Amino acid sequence: MSHSFRFRLSIRFTMAFTLGLAVLAALTFLAIRNALDHHLDASLVAVASIEAASLTDGPPGEMHLHEWELTPEEAERIGDLNRFVEVWSADGESLLRSRHITTSLPLDTTALRRALDGGMIRVEDTFQGRSIRSLYYPLGREGRQHGAHVLQVAAPLDTRNALLRQSALLMVVLIFATAAGTLAGSWWLAGRAIRPVHEIIDQAEGIGAQTLRHRISAHADSREYERLVQVLNTMLSRIDATFEAQRRFASDASHELRSPLTALKGELELARRRRRTPEEYERAIDSALEEVVGLTHLAEDLLTLARSDAGQLVTQLGDLDLHECASTVLERLGASAQEKNVRLSITGTGDATVTGDRDLVCRLVWNLVSNGIRHTPPGGDVNVSIVRENGSVNARVTDTGPGIPDESLPHIFERFYRADDARTPTPDRQRTGLGLAIVRAIAELHGARVTATNRPEGGAEFDVWFPVAN
Numbered sequence: 001m002s003h004s005f006r007f008r009l010s011i012r013f014t015m016a017f018t019l020g021l022a023v024l025a026a027l028t029f030l031a032i033r034n035a036l037d038h039h040l041d042a043s044l045v046a047v048a049s050i051e052a053a054s055l056t057d058g059p060p061g062e063m064h065l066h067e068w069e070l071t072p073e074e075a076e077r078i079g080d081l082n083r084f085v086e087v088w089s090a091d092g093e094s095l096l097r098s099r100h101i102t103t104s105l106p107l108d109t110t111a112l113r114r115a116l117d118g119g120m121i122r123v124e125d126t127f128q129g130r131s132i133r134s135l136y137y138p139l140g141r142e143g144r145q146h147g148a149h150v151l152q153v154a155a156p157l158d159t160r161n162a163l164l165r166q167s168a169l170l171m172v173v174l175i176f177a178t179a180a181g182t183l184a185g186s187w188w189l190a191g192r193a194i195r196p197v198h199e200i201i202d203q204a205e206g207i208g209a210q211t212l213r214h215r216i217s218a219h220a221d222s223r224e225y226e227r228l229v230q231v232l233n234t235m236l237s238r239i240d241a242t243f244e245a246q247r248r249f250a251s252d253a254s255h256e257l258r259s260p261l262t263a264l265k266g267e268l269e270l271a272r273r274r275r276r277t278p279e280e281y282e283r284a285i286d287s288a289l290e291e292v293v294g295l296t297h298l299a300e301d302l303l304t305l306a307r308s309d310a311g312q313l314v315t316q317l318g319d320l321d322l323h324e325c326a327s328t329v330l331e332r333l334g335a336s337a338q339e340k341n342v343r344l345s346i347t348g349t350g351d352a353t354v355t356g357d358r359d360l361v362c363r364l365v366w367n368l369v370s371n372g373i374r375h376t377p378p379g380g381d382v383n384v385s386i387v388r389e390n391g392s393v394n395a396r397v398t399d400t401g402p403g404i405p406d407e408s409l410p411h412i413f414e415r416f417y418r419a420d421d422a423r424t425p426t427p428d429r430q431r432t433g434l435g436l437a438i439v440r441a442i443a444e445l446h447g448a449r450v451t452a453t454n455r456p457e458g459g460a461e462f463d464v465w466f467p468v469a470n
Contacts (some may be wrong), residue, residue: 045121055151084132086152089148105154106126132155136150137151138150169291200218330384342382395463
């Protein structure tokens with residue numbers, strides 16, 4: 001069963017505080033008990049010293065106690081002020097005891113033997129239904145003739161025990177009262193502490209797909225929550241940008257699909273409007289086929305970008321030579337370049353081995369070179385330069401076209417963005433506006449960096465820096 005943070009915080013704080021208070025109370029209780037026992041032991045030693053002096057002060061062989069002249073009834077009335085005294089022989093025989101006790105004190109034989117060895121021994125026992133504390137005092141300390149005698153002095157513990165019980169009860173009451181107060185205080189304090197979190201959550205829950213431009217303002221000026229609000233607002237900005245990109249992507253994709261489908265539909269409807277010659281049907285089929293090819297390219301590009309966004313582009317990494325990849329691309333695009341009277345060339349020497357997926361890297365080069373062919377006027381040049389420098393391999397594709405408008409440079413790798421019209425002298429039905437976006441996606445997948453600039457002598461320049469293969 002899950003509990004709120006407020007509940008857990010209050011319970012844990014209360015338990016920790018109560019445990020600490022209980023330990024302190026236990027130590028205090030032991031300190032009080034030790035102090036009372038120390039005071040009582042001092043009293044027993046004082047009484048034992050007086051009685052020992054009195055016992056050994058008489059003629060040899062005679063012993064008498066120094067005590068009040070009290071009857072048993074009077075002794076009972078003075079209660080805890082009274083001390084019980086009894087003299088024992090080495091074999092545990094009672095030799096003498098106070099007149100106001102009618103029975104012998106309880107004898108601890110172990111304490112007796114230890115006292116005969118010269119030590120003062122303290123023990124607790126029960127006498128006539130009352131707890132007592134006894135001191136076994138060796139009379140051999142007063143003279144050799146009493147070496148086989150032990151004096152037992154006992155005091156009732158009723159007052160001490162009553163005081164300890166009252167202290168313990170008071171401590172228990174204080175612990176429970178303090179625990180209850182601590183729980184109430186920590187519950188209130190925890191509520192105050194997490195109230196800003198609830199306010200931030202309330203504002204966050206109020207932000208939906210249509211209100212992503214809203215930002216959280218609750219406690220944005222509080223030092224403790226400033227970073228939380230900042231992180232949430234930054235996340236909302238990223239989500240807003242992603243949603244906007246997806247909306248724009250869907251809108252652009254719909255537009256790109258609508259145009260060829262409309263053209264395809266028009267071609268087919270026109271072909272069916274009346275009977276035509278075989279040559280006219282062939283032209284209609286060729287035109288429809290051209291639109292289908294364009295739609296196929298668009299679908300493939302959209303699928304590639306969708307997989308890239310989802311992190312599901314399947315890669316088969318390995319060492320590949322960019323020189324070989326670029327040569328293969330130029331060979332395959334040779335016919336297209338020759339048809340447009342554009343010269344293709346490749347330059348650069350040295351090791352150009354990088355780690356990557358051969359098909360994807362070659363597609364990146366293909367997109368850049370085909371982009372250069374498309375925007376280079378007849379008689380122009382498209383060059384691919386492969387150079388290893390500064391710990392990376394640079395693949396540079398340049399053309400002699402009109403270049404990229406300055407206002408288009410920041411957006412050239414965006415999806416469906418076209419730097420028309422100066423850079424697109426003739427329409428191209430297979431052009432989707434996704435080629436350079438795919439270039440950037442493939443570069444990022446390989447940890448590469450891609451940039452676009454204009455050459456001083458004219459034309460565009462695209463650079464891709466690949467990490468060197470380890």
